[in-house]
Amino acid sequence: MRQFLKKITHPFLKLGLKFYYYKPRKYSYDGIKILVHPDVFPPHLTFSTKILLDFILPIDLKNKTFLELGCGSGIISLLASKKGAKVLASDINEIALEFLNKNATKNNLSVITIQSDLFDSIENLNFDYILINPPYYPKKPKNRKEQAWFCGENFEYFETLFYQLSSKVEFQNTFMILSEDCEISKIESIALKNNLYFKILKERTIFKEKNYIYSIICNK
Numbered sequence: 072m073r074q075f076l077k078k079i080t081h082p083f084l085k086l087g088l089k090f091y092y093y094k095p096r097k098y099s100y101d102g103i104k105i106l107v108h109p110d111v112f113p114p115h116l117t118f119s120t121k122i123l124l125d126f127i128l129p130i131d132l133k134n135k136t137f138l139e140l141g142c143g144s145g146i147i148s149l150l151a152s153k154k155g156a157k158v159l160a161s162d163i164n165e166i167a168l169e170f171l172n173k174n175a176t177k178n179n180l181s182v183i184t185i186q187s188d189l190f191d192s193i194e195n196l197n198f199d200y201i202l203i204n205p206p207y208y209p210k211k212p213k214n215r216k217e218q219a220w221f222c223g224e225n226f227e228y229f230e231t232l233f234y235q236l237s238s239k240v241e242f243q244n245t246f247m248i249l250s251e252d253c254e255i256s257k258i259e260s261i262a263l264k265n266n267l268y269f270k271i272l273k274e275r276t277i278f279k280e281k282n283y284i285y286s287i288i289c290n291k
């Protein structure tokens with residue numbers, strides 16, 4: 072984990088990101104074409120978004136209610152919409168939502184967007200599917216952009232997420248991706264404290280980095 076923290080704060084990578092991401096960049100998947108703003112989580116430079124896209128592609132989502140919590144570019148929400156789901160895409164980052172609305176219109180797809188700190192502003196808390204690609208590095212984010220990566224020094228993001236999931240959300244399938252680069256056992260222990268446990272559904276190794284998609288199960 073420390074190695075990765077070093078990786079994303081490494082001057083060369085920071086410089087690379089700055090050069091590549093000084094303007095909105097194109098990204099596409101399954102015929103959906105979007106523009107991603109520099110202040111939004113980049114699906115191009117990380118594997119997690121692509122792994123989740125490949126994961127939901129074969130799932131029958133027709134008429135299912137689908138929440139992407141922390142949607143970033145929203146490419147996953149757009150794919151879910153293309154597959155017939157009724158999609159709510161939430162994020163704390165307003166630029167992400169502004170761009171997602173434009174990208175939805177351009178692709179002739181329908182998603183409802185909402186600015187919300189986790190579940191705080193989401194009223195109807197009943198979903199068939201919830202998908203989460205969380206920020207997981209334990210550091211205090213300095214701004215909206217950094218909230219895509221950092222979950223707070225003491226994993227505050229996960230403390231609130233699992234508390235809310237366990238206490239007020241009705242869900243059938245909640246999927247979360249984590250990488251071996253993060254402190255999975257710490258995150259799992261916060262879930263357990265809230266009567267939630269993880270079941271591995273898929274493991275994918277890219278460039279020697281193992282990524283896991285978990286189903287979050289409620290043990291009440």
Ligand SMILES: C[S@@+](CC[C@H](N)C(=O)[O-])C[C@H]1O[C@@H](n2cnc3c(N)ncnc32)[C@H](O)[C@@H]1O
Nearest residue numbers: 112120141142143162163164188189204218219
């Ligand atoms: C790792 S990115 C994933 C983005 C997108 N789901 C994807 O897979 O490409 C995490 C996202 O969660 C959002 N986020 C971070 N903290 C949040 C919070 N407290 N409430 C809602 N969204 C949050 C970030 O702004 C970012 O867009």
